[in-house]
Amino acid sequence: MKVKLKIWRQKNAVSKGKFVTYDFDGASPEMSFLEMLDALNTTLIQKGDNPVAFDSDCREGICGACGMYINGYPNGPVKGITTCHLSMRYFKDGQTIVVEPWRAKAFPVVKDLIVDRMAFDKIQTAGGFISTNVGSAPDAHAIPVNKSKADDAFDSSICIGCGTCVAACKNASAMLFVSAKVSQYALFPQGKIEAKERVKAMIQTMDELGFGNCTNTGACEAQCPKNISIINIARLNREYFSAKIN
Amino acid sequence: MTKLNSKIPDGPLAEKWTKFKATTRLVNPANKKKLEIIVVGTGLAGASAASALGELGYNVKNFCYQDTPRRAHSVAAQGGINAAKNYKNDGDSVYRLFYDMVKGGDYRSREANVYRTAEVSNDVIDHYTALGVPFARDYGGNLDNRSFGGVQVSRTFYAKGQTGQQCLLGAYSSLNRQISKGKVTMYSRREMLELVIIDGKARGIITRNLVSGEIERHSAHAVVLATGGYGTIYYLSTLAVNSNPSAAWKAHKKGALFANPSFVQIHPTSIPQLNDYQAKLTLMSESLRNDGRIWVPKTKGDKRHPNEIPEEDRDYYLERRYPAFGNLVPRDVASRAAKERCDAGYGVSETGLAVNLDFRDAINKQGKKAIENKYGNLFEMYETITGTSPYEEPMRIYPAGHYTMGGLWVDYELMTTIPGLYAIGESNFSDHGANRLGASSLMQTSGDGYFILPYTIGNYLADDIRTPIIPTDTKEFDDAEKEVKDRLEKLISIKGKQTVTSFHRRLGKIMWNHAGMSRNEQGLKEALQMVKELKEEFWNDVMIPGELEELNQELEKAGRVADYFDVARLMITDALNRTESCGAHFREESQTEDGEAKRDDANFMYVAAWEYTGENKEYKLHKEALIYENIEVKVRSYK
Amino acid sequence: MSSFLGSSVSKKFVMAIFGLFLIVFLLVHLGLNLFLLSDNPEPFNKAAHFMASNPIVKVFEIVLMGGFLIHMLWGIILQIQNWIARPVQYKQMAQTQISFFSKYMIYTGGIIIIFLLIHFTNFYFVKLGLVEGDHENFYGMAHELFTIPAYLIFYLFSFLILSFHLNHAFQSAFQTLGLNHNSYTPTIKFIGLLYSILVPAGFAIIAILLYFSN
Incomplete structure (x- = not known):
């Protein structure tokens, strides 16, 4: 199958990038999108050109490394998957595919389709943890946790930190990411102790890093490869207000 | 044989670890602040070790090749994590877990290490729960367990099919806490390309900044490798595409023995x-x-x-x-x-x-x-x-x-044969013998990082409390850096015609066909020759576009594949040497009449630890005899 | 306190609170406008007079005006921050299926500001004495205005836009205040939808009736 690829090429963080068009006929419907890019890269290398740089590691939808903006969708037109799970069978023979990196001030482009997502780490470092030292934990059964709360916590904690929410949001807001982390801990008794400091610190860091503000459009939820709900954002807001009031 | 002192404490099996902890030397808090430790890797082993060492007060430098520590491949583990909690009241115990692991490993693992891993498994679960890892729970609010991998008890804790991810994010959160306190400095998008040894001790590493291409020097009083296995040698595997054993391999070439490399789980x-x-x-x-x-x-x-x-x-x-x-x-x-x-x-x-x-x-x-x-x-x-x-x-x-049971040889303290160099998690060899049981990888790797290494490393660092910060402007660092730069220079200047991936794919095919699920002497010898030729072809005809001083993914891959040719040679050497079938290692010459694996305890009940003697030189074998005092050695039968 | 107003979440909180306040006021205003349908100018003018003179209402008026200003100002500040947060736009337009109206709040809000300026010039500034006019006969002024077809069309257009704005605003305010719940949120969304259609429609129908009654 043949595709016309318009891919953002940018040598490094400081250089000015541009779209480069590749007419590529080495695709096939059973390839994944990233395998198609691998194949394109092979042809580029053989011609002595630089291959398209993109992040990917586990290629099974869990590490969160991959992620690119494909034809107006983060991770492509199929809902609830990462880019590595996107199959070429969703594209038509002869189709034009525009591939762009995540666009956000807080996610500067490193090269081609690779962006720097360290901002997420900084938010997590600000308070995304429970302060307990190795060796000081009580028996795992010392604190029972309500099953539905534990299940909710799990649904929040499956975030893979891929940045899709930021990429999808028209405001480049990181609220879904932050709320998933805050929610996970807020739902656990052991996480409640430092809940107030946590939510304040994480929000403050999020703001400082230049993410946009949430306007409840729901684009993040619609595109999240792990289907994380904006109910988490509402919970984050509650947590924040109660932290501010007390 | 002098090299292999496994340093197993004497005394009854169940008391060895307690005794070690009670008698090992300590570093006082004021001195810990003056000591630096490098941890390479941020998976469950690396992140847990880095955070635990940070909590103790050491200054930790933590490295990973990914853009963030949270992406290490522990994230992909699905099934669960074992512990001998006996919450189900079904007769589980530390001994039973130990027994299952040794038996499952087909009697090729070290008793004392396995027992200790089983012993700390309960602490691991307690710690993860305290960190907010959302393990599955029942309606009473207690943790749920399932049975996994054909054992007779339910001892596996799980978080749907994403247990590895949840444990890793727990470890990542504790790592973040230490980063926020300044006790851990995170270096992401860095690849370790060389180990620096000073006066016989591991004192630092050379890394490449994968974004800028800059070659960097990092020193420390001790170096911990938590760099995973070598399963991507088959090119196609269940591992992350960038998983690689290069860091461990550099250590091996610098003198760390590599144990049981042919034990790979399919x-x-x-x-x-x-x-x-x-x-x-x-x-x-x-x-x-x-x-x-x-x-x-x-x-x-x-x-x-x-x-x-x-x-x-x-x-x-x-x-x-x-x-x-x-x-x-x-x-x-x-x-x-x-x-x-x-x-x-x-x-x-x-x-x-x-x-x-x-x-x-x-x-x-x-x-x-x-x-x-x-x-x-x-x-x-x-x-x-x-x-x-x-x-x-x-x-x-x-x-x-899927998983490599073999790895760097370590003693009871998880130290390799290079003083001050430790290997934890999948990168060492010690706990899974010739075959790993389901859900015991997360357990072992977390145990190593959280509960074992933090004790054992003190025993070594106690001698270093007067050693100031290791300077990096020394001859040893100069030499190591030069080695790295020369190699990269050589790789990029080949400018041949074939892509790195095409070589990796061909190597993978050779290994899969000849050193995969079943092996025989002739096939292995052929493979040895084919790998040798492929390696030569690689060094003459590989095409690496781009430059050294930029983000260059082909260059990264090339360095790893170049190492893989050597790993392959060692794997084949080990598989040739071990003419028995055991666990995942199946030698066609050693099977029963109905085609089942036949172990040869009389001749092969040992750990094969290989010493690198130089490029294309014969490997030197060191044997660590395996002695089973607490478990009866049987034929592993499932009929 | 300054940090409370400062963070992104706090600013949104302010937006939501004042937004809801304005939503409530809109309903009061609609009630007031119903008097316009009466042939007798007295009730409307009385009500208008009451609104202008009662001290409690006076206090509310200040809050209300402040509410308008803060809602607008904060909205603009948030929007500017949002634009800055993505300095390089995507080449391909976003295809993600989201509420149409949620994408254009700043624009619908902007049109509403223009409407309000005209509306204030016509009525509120008259009351304050900033613009010349008959303080005592707002009823007459209103009836007179709605005889102008252009004004009517602009008025109807503005309320259509307001409907769009409210469509997203209503449920969004609840979400911002942390009120999202699997069982209640669908109800809130439904009420929001009804409100965003019925209330602007109410204003529009009154205006149309006035136009045809004159």
């Missing part, structure tokens, strides 16, 4: 290769074999759609060969049987390298709903990747490289 149920550009294979949980029936057509090259092949034309080969266990035979047996059928020409799909895993009968019997409840998310994932629904037609599966 997982029987992964989604087969769909096209030539495929970069990895996705695992489908082992649990599918509880209801799915595995078959191939009875006639070679039967191209009919599987649903159109009638019962009498199907060969349910596992049920035929193993009537007692049927589709539930152990991983290694199931893998080898699939390979046998495909090699004989009965495989399905265009490549002929797949077998059917059919749920038709289970759906007819239990109803679609029941099957959906059990495997819904797996079926969905399968459909996402392949485009076909396992409800409608059989899944296609094939074995894939």
Whole structure:
């Protein structure tokens, strides 16, 4: 199958990038999108050109490394998957595919389709943890946790930190990411102790890093490869207000 | 033999670790602040070690090649994490867990280490729970357990099919806490390219900044490798595409012995290769074999759609060969049987390298709903990747490289044969023998990082409390850096015609065919020659575009593949040496009349630790005898 | 306190609170406008007079005006920050399926500001004495205005836009205040939808009736 690829090429963080068009006929419907890019890269290398740089590691939808903006969708037109799970069978023979990196001030482009997502780490470092030292934990059964709360916590904690929410949001807001982390801990008794400091610190860091503000459009939820709900954002807001009031 | 002192404390098995902890030397808090430790890798082993060492007060420098520590491949572990909690009251205990691991490892692991891992397994679960890891719970609010990998007790803690991810994020959160306190400095997008040894001790590493291409020097009083295994040697495996053993390999070349490299676990149920550009294979949980029936057509090259092949034309080969266990035979047996059928020409799909895993009968019997409840998310994932629904037609599966039991040789303190260099998690060899049991990887790797290394490293650093910060402007660092730069320079200046990946793919094929699920002398010797030739071809004809001083993914891959040729040679050397079959290592010359693995305890009950003696020089074998005082050595039987 | 107003979440909180306040006021205003349908100018003018003179209402008026200003100002500040957060736009337009109206709040809000300026010039500034007019006969002024077809069309257009704005605003305010719940949120969304259609429609129908009655 043949595709016309318009891919953002940018040598490094400081250089000015541009779209480069590749007419590529080495695709096939059973390839994944990233395998198609691998194949394109092979042809580029053989011609002595630089291959398209993109992040990917586990290629099974869990590490969160991959992620690119494909034809107006983060991770492509199929809902609830990462880019590595996107199959070429969703594209038509002869189709034009525009591939762009995540666009956000807080996610500067490193090269081609690779962006720097360290901002997420900084938010997590600000308070995304429970302060307990190795060796000081009580028996795992010392604190029972309500099953539905534990299940909710799990649904929040499956975030893979891929940045899709930021990429999808028209405001480049990181609220879904932050709320998933805050929610996970807020739902656990052991996480409640430092809940107030946590939510304040994480929000403050999020703001400082230049993410946009949430306007409840729901684009993040619609595109999240792990289907994380904006109910988490509402919970984050509650947590924040109660932290501010007390 | 002088090199291999495993330093196992004496005394009864159950008291060894307690005794060690009680008598080991300590570093006082004021002195810990003056000591630096490098930890390479941020998976469960690396992140847990870095955070635990930070909590103790050491200054830790933590490295990973990914953009963030949270992406290390521990994230992909599915099934669960074992612990001897006995919450189910089903008779589990530390001893039983230890027993299962030693037996499962086919009596090729070190008793004392395995027992200790079983011992700290409970602490690991307690700690993860305290960190907010959302393990599955029952309605009473207690943690739930499931049975996994054919053991007789329910000791596996899990978080749906994402236990590895949840544990890793827990470890990542504790790592973040230490970063926020300034006790851990994180260096991401860095690849370790050399180990620096000063006066015989590991004192630093050379890294490449993967964004700028800059070569950097980092020093410390001790170096910890938590860099995982070498399963991507097969190119196609269940591992992350960038997983690699290069860091451990550099240490090996600098003197660290490498143990049991031929012990590689092949997982029987992964989604087969769909096209030539495929970069990895996705695992489908082992649990599918509880209801799915595995078959191939009875006639070679039967191209009919599987649903159109009638019962009498199907060969349910596992049920035929193993009537007692049927589709539930152990991983290694199931893998080898699939390979046998495909090699004989009965495989399905265009490549002929797949077998059917059919749920038709289970759906007819239990109803679609029941099957959906059990495997819904797996079926969905399968459909996402392949485009076909396992409800409608059989899944296609094939074995894939999964986990490497072999690794750097370490003593009881997890120190390699280079003083001050430690190896933890999958990168060492000690706990899984010749075969790893399900859900024991997360347990071992977390135990190493959180509860073992932080004790044992003090015993070494106690001698270093007067050693100031190690300067990096020394001859040793100069030499190491020069070595790294020369090699990169050499790689990029080849400017041949073939891509790095094409070499990796060819190497993978050689290894898969000759040093994969079953091995024989002739095949291994051929492979040795082929790898040698391929290596020469690589160094003459590889094409690496771009420059050294930029983000250059081809260059990164090239360095790893270049090392893989050498890893392959060692793997084959070890497989040739071990003429017995044990665990995942199946030598065709050593099998029973009905084709089962035959162990040779009289001649091979040892750890084969290999010493690197130089490029293309003979490897030197060191043997660590395995002594089982607390467990009766039996034939591993499942009939 | 300054940090409370400062963070992104706090600013949104302010937006939501004042937004809801304005939503409530809109309903009061609609009630007031119903008097315009009466042939007798007295009730409307009385009500208008009451609104202008009652001290409690006076206090509310200040809050209300402040509410308008803060809602607008904060909205603009948030929007500017949002634009800055993505300095390089995507080449391909976003295809993600989201509520149409949620994408254009700043624009619908902007049109509403223009409407309000005209509306204030016509009525509120008259009351304050900033613009010349008959303080005692707002009823007459209103009836007179709605005889102008252009004004009517602009008025109807503005309320259509207001409907769009409210469509997203209503449920969004609840979400911002942390009120999202699997069982209640669908109800809130439904009420929001009804409100965003019925209330602007109410204003529009009154205006149309006035136009045809004159």
